[in-house]
Amino acid sequence: MKMQVPDVERRSPSIPGELLASTLFLLARLGLSVKARVLEEFEQQGFSVYQYSVLAILNEGSSDRQSSIADALGFDRGQLVGILDDLEDRGLIERRRDENDRRRHSVSLTPEGKRQLVKLRKVVMSIEDSVLEPLDERARKSLHGALLTVAAHSDPRFAGLT
Amino acid sequence: MKMQVPDVERRSPSIPGELLASTLFLLARLGLSVKARVLEEFEQQGFSVYQYSVLAILNEGSSDRQSSIADALGFDRGQLVGILDDLEDRGLIERRRDENDRRRHSVSLTPEGKRQLVKLRKVVMSIEDSVLEPLDERARKSLHGALLTVAAHSDPRFAGLT
DNA sequence: TATTGTTATACTCTATAACTATA
DNA sequence: TATAGTTATAGAGTATAACAATA
Numbered sequence A, B: 001m002k003m004q005v006p007d008v009e010r011r012s013p014s015i016p017g018e019l020l021a022s023t024l025f026l027l028a029r030l031g032l033s034v035k036a037r038v039l040e041e042f043e044q045q046g047f048s049v050y051q052y053s054v055l056a057i058l059n060e061g062s063s064d065r066q067s068s069i070a071d072a073l074g075f076d077r078g079q080l081v082g083i084l085d086d087l088e089d090r091g092l093i094e095r096r097r098d099e100n101d102r103r104r105h106s107v108s109l110t111p112e113g114k115r116q117l118v119k120l121r122k123v124v125m126s127i128e129d130s131v132l133e134p135l136d137e138r139a140r141k142s143l144h145g146a147l148l149t150v151a152a153h154s155d156p157r158f159a160g161l162t
Numbered sequence C: 001t002a003t004t005g006t007t008a009t010a011c012t013c014t015a016t017a018a019c020t021a022t023a
Numbered sequence D: 001t002a003t004a005g006t007t008a009t010a011g012a013g014t015a016t017a018a019c020a021a022t023a
Helices: A023-044 A049-061 A066-073 A077-089 A111-131 A137-154 A156-160 B023-044 B049-061 B066-073 B077-089 B111-131 B137-154 B156-160
Strands: A093-097 A105-109 B093-097 B105-109
Touching: A023 A049, A023 A111, A023 B023, A023 B111, A023 B137, A049 A066, A049 A077, A049 A093, A049 A105, A049 A111, A066 A077, A066 A105, A077 A093, A105 A111, A111 B023, A111 B137, A137 A156, A137 B023, A137 B111, A137 B137, B023 B049, B023 B111, B049 B066, B049 B077, B049 B093, B049 B105, B049 B111, B066 B077, B066 B105, B077 B093, B105 B111, B137 B156
Parallel strands: none
Antiparallel strands: A093 A105, B093 B105
């Protein structure tokens, strides 16, 4: 149980103005908390965000080699193996050997995988709504544009959208 | 050496549009990359960002107990000990026993600590300039405001500034 | 008994490097 | 010899829990 303490000690500790004034600090902190939040929600659904990312990329890029999936998402290739193993066990993706180069695997979504992607998409959108709640539609668009610009500036993989 | 491959395979892998369209994804990714970038630059200076955060908070809150520092910055208390140990060894901070409650330590900046804070502040600002380069002053202000609003919405510690 | 700071332990990520099978 | 995928190992980072001193 919380002890009663004088006012001056009970005020909740706040982050120093110097850090609040730093966009970099806000980005890093917000990024971490968003990641934690998303991780938690997904775990409750029995999935990981990484799996969602893979499903999303497969939904767009048709079938793909594992190496390009890993490169696009910034995963380690060894890391991706486990993610794909799990998705395959659940019947959400399919690995086929490339007959032209038998070292390669072609990965593709199954119909069940597409269905699951729709469900997970809803989870993401629901969290996004909750996080961005204090911003109106215009502010959200503006924020998104700024983030995209900044991200593309330091990583060409983000430059995808026109 | 890089092997020559057909055009269709050589295009650099890009992040799926579904993820680029998600503000949450951008926040998480940008946050991680910013953190990594800052971590790296600081390491080259022989410091850690955590040390910088502690110096910054001490510069504003006068002398403080370790627990409130940890709470404000979201550090684990045990984690903070090591950070303070190092800062103390370098003569940047001072730990004194609180005579009213001898369990507590009062932590404060030394003059040398203040000087070092100024130096580290420059490092942060230089990185920030580089990250935000593609945004003009107005867009930077807008981005910062949006981030602050969103952060304060889910964590009261960010609500410090008016 | 509860709390402050400290130390020690365990667990999770991630990064690196070996290994196989194909080329 | 080099590459794609796989597996195993090691390191950093973090979270948890035990500990001593004081209240």
